[in-house]
Amino acid sequence: MEHLIDIQSISKQDIENIVNLAKAFKNKNKASDVSEKTLALMFCENSTRTRCSFEIAGQKLGMNIINFDDAHSSLSKGESLKDTIENLYFLGVNAVVIRHSLSGIINNVLRLVKYPIKFVNGGDGTHAHPSQALLDYYTMLEKVGTVKNKKITIVGDVSHSRVAKSNIALLSKFGADIHLCAPSYLQFESFEAFNVTYHSDLKEAIEGSNIVMALRVQNERHEKEGYPESSEYKRLYEIDSDLLKKYAANDVILMHPGPANRNIEVSSEILDNQVGKTILEQAQNGVYVRMAILNTLLKEEN
Amino acid sequence: MLLKNAKVINPENNFEGITDIRIENGVITEISSGLTPEKNEETIDLTGKIITAGLVDIHCHLREPGFNAKETIKTGIASAIEGGYTAICPMANTNPQVDNAATLIYTRKQAGDKIGFYPICAVTKGLGNEKLVNVSELIDNGAIAFSDDGKPVENMHLLRQAIKYINEHNKIIISHSEDSSLANGGVINEGKVSSRLGLKGIPSITESLAVARELEVVRSVNGRYHFAHISTKRSIELIRQAKRDGLQVTAETAPHYFSLTEDDMVDYDAKYKVNPPLRTKEDLEAVIEGLQDGTIDVIATDHAPHTISEKQKPIQNAPMGIAGFETALGLTLTNLVHTGKLPLIEALKKLNYNPAKILGIENQGIIEVGKPANLTIIDLNEEWCVDASKFKSKCKISPFDGKNLKGRAKMVIINGKLYNIGK
Numbered sequence: 001m002e003h004l005i006d007i008q009s010i011s012k013q014d015i016e017n018i019v020n021l022a023k024a025f026k027n028k029n030k031a032s033d034v035s036e037k038t039l040a041l042m043f044c045e046n047s048t049r050t051r052c053s054f055e056i057a058g059q060k061l062g063m064n065i066i067n068f069d070d071a072h073s074s075l076s077k078g079e080s081l082k083d084t085i086e087n088l089y090f091l092g093v094n095a096v097v098i099r100h101s102l103s104g105i106i107n108n109v110l111r112l113v114k115y116p117i118k119f120v121n122g123g124d125g126t127h128a129h130p131s132q133a134l135l136d137y138y139t140m141l142e143k144v145g146t147v148k149n150k151k152i153t154i155v156g157d158v159s160h161s162r163v164a165k166s167n168i169a170l171l172s173k174f175g176a177d178i179h180l181c182a183p184s185y186l187q188f189e190s191f192e193a194f195n196v197t198y199h200s201d202l203k204e205a206i207e208g209s210n211i212v213m214a215l216r217v218q219n220e221r222h223e224k225e226g227y228p229e230s231s232e233y234k235r236l237y238e239i240d241s242d243l244l245k246k247y248a249a250n251d252v253i254l255m256h257p258g259p260a261n262r263n264i265e266v267s268s269e270i271l272d273n274q275v276g277k278t279i280l281e282q283a284q285n286g287v288y289v290r291m292a293i294l295n296t297l298l299k300e301e302n
Numbered sequence: 303m304l305l306k307n308a309k310v311i312n313p314e315n316n317f318e319g320i321t322d323i324r325i326e327n328g329v330i331t332e333i334s335s336g337l338t339p340e341k342n343e344e345t346i347d348l349t350g351k352i353i354t355a356g357l358v359d360i361h362c363h364l365r366e367p368g369f370n371a372k373e374t375i376k377t378g379i380a381s382a383i384e385g386g387y388t389a390i391c392p393m394a395n396t397n398p399q400v401d402n403a404a405t406l407i408y409t410r411k412q413a414g415d416k417i418g419f420y421p422i423c424a425v426t427k428g429l430g431n432e433k434l435v436n437v438s439e440l441i442d443n444g445a446i447a448f449s450d451d452g453k454p455v456e457n458m459h460l461l462r463q464a465i466k467y468i469n470e471h472n473k474i475i476i477s478h479s480e481d482s483s484l485a486n487g488g489v490i491n492e493g494k495v496s497s498r499l500g501l502k503g504i505p506s507i508t509e510s511l512a513v514a515r516e517l518e519v520v521r522s523v524n525g526r527y528h529f530a531h532i533s534t535k536r537s538i539e540l541i542r543q544a545k546r547d548g549l550q551v552t553a554e555t556a557p558h559y560f561s562l563t564e565d566d567m568v569d570y571d572a573k574y575k576v577n578p579p580l581r582t583k584e585d586l587e588a589v590i591e592g593l594q595d596g597t598i599d600v601i602a603t604d605h606a607p608h609t610i611s612e613k614q615k616p617i618q619n620a621p622m623g624i625a626g627f628e629t630a631l632g633l634t635l636t637n638l639v640h641t642g643k644l645p646l647i648e649a650l651k652k653l654n655y656n657p658a659k660i661l662g663i664e665n666q667g668i669i670e671v672g673k674p675a676n677l678t679i680i681d682l683n684e685e686w687c688v689d690a691s692k693f694k695s696k697c698k699i700s701p702f703d704g705k706n707l708k709g710r711a712k713m714v715i716i717n718g719k720l721y722n723i724g725k
Contacts (some may be wrong), residue, residue, distance in 0.1 A: 102616045103500035104570030111569065112614060126500030162500060189505075193497035 003119040004293055005106050006128035007169035014296075015170065019138050021292035022285070025060075032291075034298040035062030040088050043099040043122065044070040049258055049283055050122050050131070054097050057290035066093070081105065082112040089115040094298055096120070103127035103162075118297045126160045126221070132257050133166035135289040137174075139282045140211060143253045147176040151249070153205050155237060156215030156265050158182040159189070163257040164215060168194050181205035183236065185227055186217075202237050206247040213255040214239050214265045230264050240267035241275065253278055303718070304339050308348035308679065312355060312669045313651035323353065325675040328718030333671055346720075348679060352646075355654040355667045356388025356676035356714060357631065358418070361451070361476070361530055361554060361602035363623070364390075366412060367405065368397025373607040373696045375412040378627075381605070381695035382417060383721050385627035386711025388676040389418025389658070389666040395452040399424050401435050403443045410444055417716055418666050418676065420446035425464050425475055429453050434464055441471055446661050449476035451530055454512055456482060458519055465525040472662070476528045479512035479537070480578070489618055491579040495564040501617065504579050510536035517544045517551065526550040528660060531604050533559045533578040535588035542597040552660050553592070554600035557633035558624055560589045562701060572613050572620030574701045576606070590643055593652065599660060601652045603630045607697030614699075625697035629688055631680070633702065635709030639682075646682070654678070679713040686710055 001014045024030035039058045043051050051067075058065045068088075075084060085096060095118035098106055103125030110119055123129040140147055152171055158164050158180050171178050178196040180187070191198055199205035206212060217230050244252050254270065256279045262268040270276050303325040310333070311318050322337040323330060339345040364378035373381075375392075382390045392409065394400035400409060401424035413419035423445040427433040429452065437448070448468050455461045455477070468475055485508045490496050492503025513529060517540060520527045532538060532553050541553050558576060563583050567574040574580060592598040606623025613620055634653065638644040658667025665674045690703040714721050 102618050105616050107570040108572075108614075108616050111571070124500075128500070159497070165498070165500065188497040189492050189503055190494040190497045192494040 001296060003110065004130050004297065005110065005119060005121050007130050007133055007166050010130075012173050015134065015137065015173065018134055018289065018292045018296060019141060021295060022138055022288040025291045026285070026288040032061040032295060034295050037094040037298045038064040038066070038092050039294065040066050040068055040093045040096040042068040042096055044075065045099050045101045045123070047099050047123070049286065050099060053283065053286040054122065054290050057287050057294060060287065061291055061294060063294070081109050085109060085113050085117060086115055089117040094118060095294065097122040099123045101125055120293060120297065123162055125162065127162050128166045129162040129257075130166050131286070131290055131293055132163050133170045134293065135282060135286040136167055136213070136255060136257070137170050138285050138289050139255065139278065140253070142285070143278065144210060147171055147174050149175060149177055150210040151177045151179065151208055152211040152213065153179040153181060153209040154213045154215065155181045155202065155205065155239065157186045157217050158215065159186050160218045160221045161215045167213065168196060179205050179209070181237070183233065202243070203247050206243060209248045209252060211253045211255060212239065212244065212248060214260070216257065216259060217261055217265050230261070234264050238263070238265060238267060239270065241270050241273065244270075244275070255279060255282060258283065303720070304337055304343050304345040305353060306337070306345060306347050308351045308353040310353045310669065311647050311650055313647055313655040314355065314668045316647065318647060323669070323675075323677070325715070325718050328674055330669065330671050330673055330675045333669065350681075351712060352680040352682055353669075353677055354650045354680065355669050356418075356678045356716065357386045357653045357711070358389040358657040358663060358666050359387050359603050359605070359627070359630070360391045360447070360600060360657040360661055361556070362390050362392055362605035362627065363395065363607065364392040365396060365607060367408065371609050371696070372612075375409060377694065377696045378605070378607075379413060379417045379419075381625070381627040381693060383714055384694040384723055385603070385629070386631045386678045386680065386714055386723065387417065387627060388678060388714050388716045389420060389663060391420045391422050391446055391661065393422050393449060393451040394424040395429060395450075399429055401427050401429070403436070403439050406440060406443050406445060415717070418663065420444070420661065420663055422447045422449050422451070422476060424448065425450045425455055425468075426460065431455060431457050431460065434460065434467065437468055437471055437473070441473060445473065446663060447474055447476050447528070449478065449530065451476060451478040454478050454480040454482060458515065461516065462519050462523060465520060465527060466523050469525050474526050474528050474661070476530050477516055478530055479509050479516060481508050481511045484508040484511065488579070489575065490567060491564045491581050493564060493582060495567065499570065506534040506536060506581060506585065509534050509578055510540060513537045513540050517541070517549065520549055520551060524550075529553040530602070531556050531559070531578060532592070532598060533581050533585060533589065535585050538588050538592040538597055542592070542595070545597060552599045553597065554602040554657075555589050555593065555598050556602055556604040556626060557630045557637075558701065560586055560593065561633050561637050566701070570617045572615060572617045573624075573699050575617055575620055575622050576624050577622040590638070593638065593644055599652060599656045601630065601634055601649070602657065603627050605695070607695050609696070610699050625690070625693060625695045625700055627695060628693050629700065629702045629707070632686070632688070632707035632710050635682060636707045640708050675715050675718045677715040678711050679715075680709065681712050682709045684708070684710055
């Protein structure tokens with residue numbers, strides 16, 4: 001594994017290795033191999049948990065960490081991302097985590113940068129969020145053992161969701177039965193895009209699900225035209241305890257990549273009860289999974 | 303000058319045969335086999351080569367004035383000659399736009415007489431979709447056709463007026479058919495690839511809706527009209543039906559629409575970014591069918607050069623366009639002729655005779671005694687590899703870089719003057 005750009009470009013073995021390493025970090029059975037390395041966090045789009053999670057992961061690994069804020073950097077002077085990253089490499093940065101609003105920006109920069117800095121995609125536009133998919137997978141394994149043949153239903157703003165795309169890519173590799181549920185205005189433009197089952201009816205989609213993943217309704221990405229207000233979404237797609245009790249499997253797991261819009265895609269009541277706790281555990285596992293990602297990428301450099 | 307032993311292919315009269323051509327003072331004086339060189343006459347043996355009427359490109363962007371870093375009229379002409387063209391028709395979306403006589407005269411002066419240079423002028427002032435240009439004044443100063451290419455004319459009242467008035471002066475509008483509310487800032491074709499990559503899509507109806515609407519306008523005024531860069535199956539169906547109904551419409555496509563699909567775009571690389579976008583395999587097949595049955599009359603380059611640094615931007619921010627002059631003939635021969643999809647003479651007709659005829663360009667697209675010698679000499683079987691870094695165009699980036707092609711132009715003769723290619 002050279003970089004972590006998207007799930008498609010890493011192998012099943014890479015994923016299994018990261019999961020195992022994350023488990024070792026969580027159980028305190030593993031020491032850092034990368035404490036001498038320097039990590040740059042380049043977040044050009046708002047983020048709380050991903051940035052904090054990578055920062056804490058780097059700290060736990062003993063790394064030097066620099067935070068790079070778009071508004072106060074040379075990027076705002078028009079320095080291209082490529083030039084900035086090449087400069088960081090010469091300052092001694094070994095890996096850079098990038099969060100950006102443009103899909104594919106890291107693919108673009110990777111093609112142009114001539115020096116062996118490691119890239120981690122911290123979420124690019126509506127393309128990919130591979131570290132999120134890896135921590136989601138890790139959490140699923142903790143909860144249900146295996147995803148093979150499990151009915152996993154992703155509900156919500158599918159078309160704008162990099163989390164959904166990375167989860168579909170990952171869960172497909174491990175034989176999950178993947179279902180997507182969204183109103184047409186939030187669904188992928190082409191049903192040929194991914195080999196999954198598509199639904200517009202929430203009850204039908206939830207029926208018998210072992211795992212339900214709610215996505216954040218990304219109002220900021222919805223242009224003015226062609227989208228109703230989020231109250232229209234809530235009427236038909238809000239997930240609450242009654243719905244899960246009535247239609248999902250008995251031991252259903254509810255997940256959400258965060259931040260959740262309370263009482264839009266998930267009810268406030270479910271977020272605060274025992275079922276909603278998994279969402280916090282996802283965030284916790286994110287630290288160990290990101291430690292595993294950084295350790296794997298930078299150890300290989302030796 | 304005596305050109306000997308080439309196979310002459312003249313799409314105008316469907317002549318195909320080995321014969322000799324004599325050129326004196328820039329004019330073809332004899333076409334006959336067994337011509338013998340006169341004393342001191344330059345003689346070129348073209349055994350195994352093809353001579354056809356010079357290629358005519360009715361859709362290109364030379365960027366001057368205003369965007370000289372992308373291309374200049376001089377480098378654009380050098381690139382066109384390298385691709386085997388003897389006449390070109392640059393579009394008006396420069397800065398200032400070619401919507402006035404002064405800019406038109408300036409571009410013609412910059413071009414000189416090295417190549418047949420027939421500018422296309424804007425339909426509306428500033429490509430602004432409001433005020434019709436001074437049509438007769440521009441024609442008197444050399445406008446060959448009218449187009450707001452790069453932008454659609456979306457005011458249907460204005461379009462209707464423009465078609466009537468421009469037709470009244472025996473010229474036509476070339477349409478950039480696009481519904482901008484549907485294009486809506488899209489980056490690539492809308493479909494499985496845009497969904498997977500998380501890129502905003504341009505649905506295929508963006509083009510076909512505009513084609514349908516414009517066909518109704520053309521029908522209502524019994525106008526003559528030309529559709530640029532047609533890329534979708536449904537647009538081709540609409541134009542096919544319109545032609546059956548007797549409408550005086552013609553259409554062009556560009557080589558990338560029969561050579562590449564959305565699936566070829568790799569890794570968010572903006573060198574594949576073009577408008578209209580690369581479509582699906584089904585659309586590509588429909589484009590080829592349209593070329594076969596004559597729905598599509600012309601293969602135009604839509605040469606749209608940009609600098610490397612612009613094309614290396616993130617795909618969302620990079621400009622649309624592919625450098626087309628130096629690969630158009632090779633792609634046509636490789637992907638249409640050598641594959642058996644189009645007979646050679648039919649392919650050539652869409653590169654020389656048809657475009658000249660549609661825009662009414664005199665002395666181009668024909669091989670006739672008494673007419674100026676505008677010819678392209680082709681090696682049908684030469685295998686070569688596209689090297690964008692060696693393009694004569696300023697645009698040294700291409701989705702075809704590194705591709706192996708079969709067949710290319712070896713020389714062009716423009717008003718009797720010979721240019722060697724690849725030297």
